[in-house]
Structure formats: structure tokens, C-alpha cells
Amino acid sequence: MTGLQVNGLGRRFGSRWALRDVSFECEDGLLGLVGPNGAGKTTLMRILATLLPATTGAANWNGSDVGREGRAVRQVLGYLPQSFGVYTELTARNFLRYLSAMKGIPSDVGRRRTDEVLHLVNLDRDADRRLGAFSGGMLQRVGIAQALLNDPEMLIVDEPTSGLDPAERVRFRTMLAGLAEGRLVILSTHIVSDVESVAGRLILLREGRLLADTTPHELIASARGRVWSVTTDAAMASRLQSQNQVSGMVASDGEVTTRIVGPASPAAGAVPVEPTLEDAYLYAVNR
Amino acid sequence: MSEEVVARQPVTPMSVMAWELRRLVADRNALGLLGGLGVFFAAVVVFKHEWLLPVNDAMRQFIPVEGTTAFGEIYVINSVLLVFFGLLVPFLTADAVARDRGRRVHELLMTSCVSRAAYVWGRFAAALFAVLVTAVVMAVASQIALFAMHITEANFPEPNLGAFVAGWLLLIVPAAIVMGSISFSFGTLWPRFATAVKVALVLGWIGLSFVVDIGHNLGWTWFEYWNPSSTGMVLELWPGIVARYVASGATAASALSAQQQLPSLSAWVVPHVGISLIALVLVALAAARFGRFQREL
Numbered sequence: 031m032t033g034l035q036v037n038g039l040g041r042r043f044g045s046r047w048a049l050r051d052v053s054f055e056c057e058d059g060l061l062g063l064v065g066p067n068g069a070g071k072t073t074l075m076r077i078l079a080t081l082l083p084a085t086t087g088a089a090n091w092n093g094s095d096v097g098r099e100g101r102a103v104r105q106v107l108g109y110l111p112q113s114f115g116v117y118t119e120l121t122a123r124n125f126l127r128y129l130s131a132m133k134g135i136p137s138d139v140g141r142r143r144t145d146e147v148l149h150l151v152n153l154d155r156d157a158d159r160r161l162g163a164f165s166g167g168m169l170q171r172v173g174i175a176q177a178l179l180n181d182p183e184m185l186i187v188d189e190p191t192s193g194l195d196p197a198e199r200v201r202f203r204t205m206l207a208g209l210a211e212g213r214l215v216i217l218s219t220h221i222v223s224d225v226e227s228v229a230g231r232l233i234l235l236r237e238g239r240l241l242a243d244t245t246p247h248e249l250i251a252s253a254r255g256r257v258w259s260v261t262t263d264a265a266m267a268s269r270l271q272s273q274n275q276v277s278g279m280v281a282s283d284g285e286v287t288t289r290i291v292g293p294a295s296p297a298a299g300a301v302p303v304e305p306t307l308e309d310a311y312l313y314a315v316n317r
Numbered sequence: 318m319s320e321e322v323v324a325r326q327p328v329t330p331m332s333v334m335a336w337e338l339r340r341l342v343a344d345r346n347a348l349g350l351l352g353g354l355g356v357f358f359a360a361v362v363v364f365k366h367e368w369l370l371p372v373n374d375a376m377r378q379f380i381p382v383e384g385t386t387a388f389g390e391i392y393v394i395n396s397v398l399l400v401f402f403g404l405l406v407p408f409l410t411a412d413a414v415a416r417d418r419g420r421r422v423h424e425l426l427m428t429s430c431v432s433r434a435a436y437v438w439g440r441f442a443a444a445l446f447a448v449l450v451t452a453v454v455m456a457v458a459s460q461i462a463l464f465a466m467h468i469t470e471a472n473f474p475e476p477n478l479g480a481f482v483a484g485w486l487l488l489i490v491p492a493a494i495v496m497g498s499i500s501f502s503f504g505t506l507w508p509r510f511a512t513a514v515k516v517a518l519v520l521g522w523i524g525l526s527f528v529v530d531i532g533h534n535l536g537w538t539w540f541e542y543w544n545p546s547s548t549g550m551v552l553e554l555w556p557g558i559v560a561r562y563v564a565s566g567a568t569a570a571s572a573l574s575a576q577q578q579l580p581s582l583s584a585w586v587v588p589h590v591g592i593s594l595i596a597l598v599l600v601a602l603a604a605a606r607f608g609r610f611q612r613e614l
Contacts, residue, residue, distance in 0.1 A: 079428050082610050100609070101430070105325055109428040115421035119344040128336045134325040134430040176425060180325070 033057035034078070034184065034214060038087030040238075041073050048073040050238045051087070060210035062225030062246075063218040065235035066315055071218040072112060074235070075188045078216070079109040091184055105134075108182030110173045112189040112218075118162030122153055122172055125161055130179045140179070147175040151205070167198040174205070185215045191224050203228055226307045236315050246307050253291070253310035260300035261287045270296055275316050277309045291316070328431040333439020334446065337413075341447060354405070354451060355458035358398065362462040365397050372559055372567075380562060383473060385463045386576035387480035388551075388558055393463070394484040395550050398455055399492055403522040403546060406448055406496035407515040411504030413444035414607070415511040427609045437604035441501050448493045456485055480579045487582050488547050491589035495545040496522065498596035502603040522546060542588040554580045 034056050041049040049070040063071050076082040078089055080100035089096040096103050117125055123144055130140035148157050151171040156164070161172065170190060177185055187206065191199045207228035209215055217225060225232065225246070232249060234241040242249065257277070260270065267279065267286035274296045278289035289303070290296045291313045305313070341347055366384035371377075384393045414437060417423040426436065463476045500518050504511040525546040541549045558575050565571035 079424075080609070081424060081427060101432070104428055104430050107428055109424070111421075111424045113421060114425055117340050117343075117420070117422065120340060121343075124339070124343065128340065129425060129429060131332055131336050132328055132426055132429040132431045134328050136326055180430075 032092055035090045036074075036078075036087070037089070039074065039077060039084050039089055040086035041070075041077060041082065042085045047238050049077070049084075049235075052235070052238075052240045053087070054233055054240065054243050056214060056231060058210070058212060058214055059230045060207060060215045060217060060225075060228050062229030062232045063216055063235065064220065064222060064225060064232060064311060065241070066220060068237070069220075069235040070238040071220075071235055072188055073238075075109075075186050075216065075218055078184075079107060079186050080104055103184075105180070106183040108177035108180065108185040110177045110185075110187040110190055112192070114173055116161045116164075116169060116172060118160065121158045121160055122148065122164070122175075123157040125172065126176055126179060129176045133180045135180060143179050143181075147178045150178065151175045166193050167195065170194060170198070170202070174202075178209070183213050185209060185213060186218075187215070188218045189220070190217070191219065191221060199224065222308045222311045234311070234314055242314055249310040249314065250305050250307055253305040253313040255302055256291060256293055256313055257303050257305040257309045258290045258292065258296055258300040259287060259303045260290065260297050261285050262297070262299075266297075275312055277306075277312050325430060328429075328435050330435045330439035330442060333431060333435055334442040337440055337443035338446060341443070351451065351454055355454045358401070358455040359458040359462040361397055361401065362393060362459045363466065366393060366463060366466060368392065368396075370555060372562070380572040382576060383573070385467060385474045385476040386573065387477045387579040388554065388576040390477050390481040391484045391488075391554065391580070391582075392551050393459065394481070394488050395547055398459060399488055399547060400522075400526045402452060402455060402489060403492055403496055403526065404519050405451065406493060407500035407518040409448050409451065410441075410444040410497040411500040411511045411515050411518075413440045413501055414505040415508035418508045433607050433609055434604045437505060437607050438600070440505075441498070441600050441603075444501055445493065445497050448497050449490070452485070452489050452493055456481065456489075474573065474577070477577065477579075483579060483582060487585055487589060488550075491593045492545050492547075494593040495596040498593075498600050502599040505603045506606055539588075542585055543592060545589075545592055547585070550585065557581075 036052060036054050039049060039052045040047060052070070052074060063074065065071050073082065077084050078091075078096055080096055080103055083097055091103050091106070094102040117128070120128065126144040126147065127140055130143055131137070135143060145154075148154050151174055153168065153171055153175065156168065161169065164172065170193070174187065174190065177187065190206070191202050194202060203224055206215055206217055210228070217229065219225060229246060232242070232244050232246060234244070234249075244252075262270065262285065264281070264284075264286055267288050270276070270288050270290060271279070275291045276288055277291050280287045289309070290300065291305075291309050295302075362384065366389075368382045369379040370382055371379055382392055383389045412419075417426060431439075460476050460478065460481060467473045467475050496518065500514055503514040507514065525544055526548055541553055557580050561575035561578065562572050565575060
């Protein structure tokens, strides 16, 4: 069995199920894991990263049970948590060498890999600066660099673009797309535009359950004929906003063009428009 | 990115310790802290390095104990250095693992290949090493202070380094292991309560060092030997010094010469090694119970 198999995975915290009966399979490529806050994305990622035991079900990576054979999985795992810290007293180079030692990479190889990943994330020039002096975006790049030290077969990145400026976000997305060749990259996000152009496959979660296992094209197709554009005055736009799922509003010359996601035309004069992935996502999670 | 498969090897506690020490050394505050502690210990010894102890039960005659004689060096360690050192140890060890959770580095480390046992033992070894380095700084600072007093005060004998080293090995090292193991283990198993662990241990050490001399009060002579703070040790040794003083004529010169001979400390060896080993069992327990998983998240 190759790739990732997730079978009936569930995790309960007290009486609340954070994840329930989630199943899917995938191989190499970039898998987008999307869903609103509290959908269970981080719980799923922590289980796959061997940090959290599942309450029900199992996950296997290339035949190794993630829960029972964590050591084997960690050998080929790269993980960037949503929120992580660094040793601010160390330089970026020494922090990465520290983690390469903890990943069991021999010293000489670790030194070389550190240089390679620093170059990959464009931190060569800042490699010998202390991490305490790094910006949020630079720290995020250090985070992805540490996840790549062992050239992982499975790379899990949880909300990597939150807190980054738009330029950094684009750069990060492009980098992740490049990394997906020959390995599985699981990118968790609630920012749909992060996965729009790079993910070949999407897993949608809502309230801990698998809502859809699809592709961006299929998801967009499923929302075709259910996205509307209507131009009204401000008062009407406000009323429409309170009654419908709105995906965008543009004000111009005293009029407001509102983009609405819903099964039926929301108002007289509304015209169907081609959905974006964000429209389709909103349609799916609010159905 | 290179195409070759990255070679991997088991992560040993030694490797964990070496990298943790490297991290500690990189901390700009570490050297200043160590220097400050050295100055503090030197100042404490300058402030308290001479005592008057009674020759008999009637407390009518006293002889001075100089901090640089063989007995005096043990006295300095037992009654001055060890008390402050014991208070310091929990602050150097309780957070050795707990700190990673607070700084959110825990998940990065726990998704690497390091085993729980290698991680916990490696961190403990690094923390203990840091404690022992502090103990060496304390030793050097105190001896420099005592030597300075020997130079400046005509009647103050030269420090007896042999006695000091014996006392350091028999009193300081076991105390470091015992206090270090307890605080590290509890701090590792209950990271959220690491501060409470430190406070409890500090209060416990104060209790053992100052407040209750349980061995004397309850007649538990065994406790005199098994107590990691070694409270009451100098009182146990004192009658032997007095006997030597009386036997050699009870003069001022014999008071000094009676102290220059290192009293037998052998009765403390087995208990202090014993409590050190028992304390290390706690670290083994912490390594066994330490969770890679974070249930609280």
C-alpha cells in the first residue's frame, strides 16, 4: 500500500468530537485541506503528524500505521504547525542544525542540508542572524525550512500563510507547489485562494466531518448556476447581505454590486455568474 | 534540493544534551547570570566565613571555626553554599523540558526522530551539566574569596582545597542530582505546574535546611545522613573536633590544628549515593511517562 490511507478517523476531546469518521486516500501531489475554523483540520493534521492519537479509525502512510508506527512515519515526515516557536537565541543556521540533529541526520549531511534549505527559502543572507531579530514572514520561512531538512515524503503544513503579507503569501504558495513534485504535501488553510492555483485535490471538512473529497474544478462545477451578481442601492445591498451568503461586494457610483451564493436567484435583476473557487467553497460549507 | 535520500541515525541522549548545551551557551544572558552567581557566592562567603562553636554543653567556652581549615571548608559548604545552591537548582532544571511547550518548539521536536527517552534523558543531562557548572563557579568563587581573606588577614589559614573538593563531591553533587532530578521530573510530567514545582521545592529545601532539624528533634540519626541538605552534619562532626582540641592541650594553636584534619565523612557516602540513585529513578519514570501527545491542545 503506497501513499496515505485514512480510514474512519475520529478524535474526541471530552464529549466533543473534533473529527469524526473521516476517510480518504491520496498519493503524491498537493492536497488542500480546507474548512472553516473549528472544522477539525488541525486535529487531522496532528494525528497524521503522530502528535495526537486517534480515538477511532486509523491512518497509514506507505503501509506504516501512523498511530502505532510513529517512529517510521516521523522518519519521512516534515511538519510545520500552525503556530510554532523557535529558539530566539540561536541563529537560523544553528536552529536548523539543531533540528537536523534531532531528526537523526548525520552532522556533515545536516550541515549541507541546512545550507540547501536556507537557500530554498531564500534565507542565505540572514542565516547567521539570531532568530530573535527575524520578522514573522522570515520565521515562517524558517518553519518550512525545518520541515524540509529530512527531504520528507509527506509534508504537512498547517495554515502556513496566516500572518504573511500578500507578496509573502504568493511566494509561499509557489514554493509549496514546487515542493509537491514527488511527495505528498498536505496544505491546511481556511484561505481558499491559497489552494486555488496549486492544489490538485481538495478535502473539505466541516464540524469534524468530511464534507467533500474533490478537485478545484469539480468544486467550481458544483456551484455553477448558484452564484449571482446583483447591482442595487446601498440599502438593498445591506438587506441582501443580511439574508444571503455574500461572497463579495463592490461599491461604485452610489451603487453596490453584490456577489451572492445560493441555490436560487436572490433578487429581481440578479444574474448568474461564473463561480470562483471561493464561491464554490462557500456554497459547499453553507449548504 | 539534493536528490539523494537523507541518511538518518538514531538520536542519542548525548546528542540531545550537546545541542541543548549549545543552545544554552548561545544565550547572551547565560554568561552574565553565571558571573553574577559567582559574585554572589563570593560575597556570601566573605560575609560569613567564621563561626564560634561551644566546646562543652555548658556553653561557657567557645573556639573559632575558620572557613579555610579542613573542618571550616566543610562548614562553609554545609551551612552557607549548599543552602543557597539548593534553592537555585529547581530554577535551572524544572523547565528543561517544560520550556519547549511554553515556547511552542515542542511540536517541532516531537515530530522529529528523537525518541522520548533520548529527549528526556538528554535534556536532564544538559540541565544537570548546567547545574554542575554553576556548582563549579560557586566553588571557584568561594575559594577565591577565602584565598583573598587569607592574603589580607594574617591569622586566616590558607584554604584547604582537598577538604573543599571532598565536601563538594559528597554534599554538592548529590544535592544537585537529588534536587535536579525531582524538579526536572515533576516539571516534565506536569509542565503547566513547573512554577508551582519550583516554589514547592524551594520551600521544601528551606524546611530541610533551616526550619526543622528533624533528625535531632526526633532522634532519627539516620535522617542526619539521608537528608540531601545535610543539615546537622557539622554538629555530628563537631564533637570529634572538640575531642582532638582537648587532647592536644586546648590551646589557641590546638583549636586551629584540630580543625585542619579532615573529619571522616564516610558515614555520608552510602546515603548520599543512595538518595542520588533514588532520585534518578524519578527521571527514568518521567522519561517513561512523558507524552509525545499534547492532550491539552
